[in-house]
Amino acid sequence: MSNPSHEQKVLQLFVSHQSQIKGFILALLPDFASAEDVLQETFLVVQRKASEFDLTTSFTAWAFRIAKFQVMKAQTAYRRKADRFSDATLEALAECAPADLFEDRRLSVLPACLAQLAPQARKIMDLFYGEEHKPREIAARLGWSAGAVSVALSRSRKMLRECIQSKITPSVP
């Protein structure tokens, strides 16, 4: 196989960093389906502008900038103001987005932490993250209130964050 072209290298970088880019978009857009659409749009822009990228600079910083503009664009279609951040907030958040949004070692300990969740909490996580249902849809299914589902999601996420942290932080002898 011949050496990859500049564009091919950029697209390979996109693939290898797609989790980070998706994570960046997901943080800014609460809707999973919209985030997926924005990832697609970001990919198209990266593909189109590949020649502009300097391979000696940070790919994630470049891709995050493109993704941020795609998020801004996507948000204009949002029905509720409560579902979108202003451009000023997006700018402020994007400026300090960590290049390594999540490390592989955090991902590797997540299954063990998920196993510690109570069955009902695990089910809610599954419906929210796996099936991508909104809290009110989960509430309708489980016969809960939407508020209770939201609280359960928040608590589970916090518990998982603490669990992951404890597992990757070396214990003091």
Place this chain on the structure above:
Amino acid sequence: MNDEHLDRLIQGHLNGTLTEEERLELEHRLQHSAKDRQHFWEEAGTHALIHSHFKSQLGAENASGDPRPAPTFRMWRSRWHPFAAAAAGLVMGLVSASLVFGFVVPSLKPRIEVFSENFESGVQPKTDGIQPLDTGYWGGDFVEVVGPQPALRPADGTHMLRLVRADHEGRHIPESFSCDSFRLVDLRPYRKELTGGEAVVRFSALFNGLAPNGQGPYICTLKLYALDAALVEDRKSGSFQASIRKRMLADSSCTRVQLDGDPATWQSADNELRLPPETEYLLLQVGMSDHNLQPGAQRDAFGAQFVDGIRLILAQSPKIPLR
């Protein structure tokens, strides 16, 4: 203000449950405090991590043909995932035309009319909220085939489809604001056309309706899902009842066109999808959503919005060269 309150705001954002006031409060804090932004990214990082885990788990389950237990309610508000195909091409070292797999192709030449619907047969769609398990009928939310209306005539012939409600028989969903009907189309007679990987379908429909002051705006929607026969059979037998998103081959972006509210004109909307060669069926989705943001607006009832002139064209279109 303490961090517990900030936590609640961030979690509300990630859950998609913030009120407008809470959103403003969160924005204020994020714009003015570096510490709060750092906290945001910590929480958002966990959110992204969990989502990534569930998605990779889902991919593994799909690959092993081991579907999850069946959810029982509507799950068709989905989107397209062509990048996954492109990424697969890259991972396999195929940095080539496969990258454009699934993306919309602008210059499409009509070739084979696979399906058309003017609702002239008068056959009423099923309104049980279930995407059709077989070909030959429309199914989904409350819609009905009707004749000419006082202010509006069918685009062609004497019948058209009226969108009635954003829910279905046996299930009143007051918070729903989207009325959708689906149709399964068998593409197996066109297998030869699909094998080369250059087959693209164009799905189009005509929309019309009223949007009186204080109602709407109404957004007309079209979407396509490429399926294989195994999925269709498993849905029919009941052995697979989860969302088709879990086993579909590809889906298109969702076309969204705002209804102009002028009953004198039918508006055209269309949607395209490049078909994976193994596609055997297409699921068509046609619908409308009410985007009225007035407090207390009732958005689950339609009635004065219509669809007609649905067409599905299969054509060959070469992939866009990357260089």
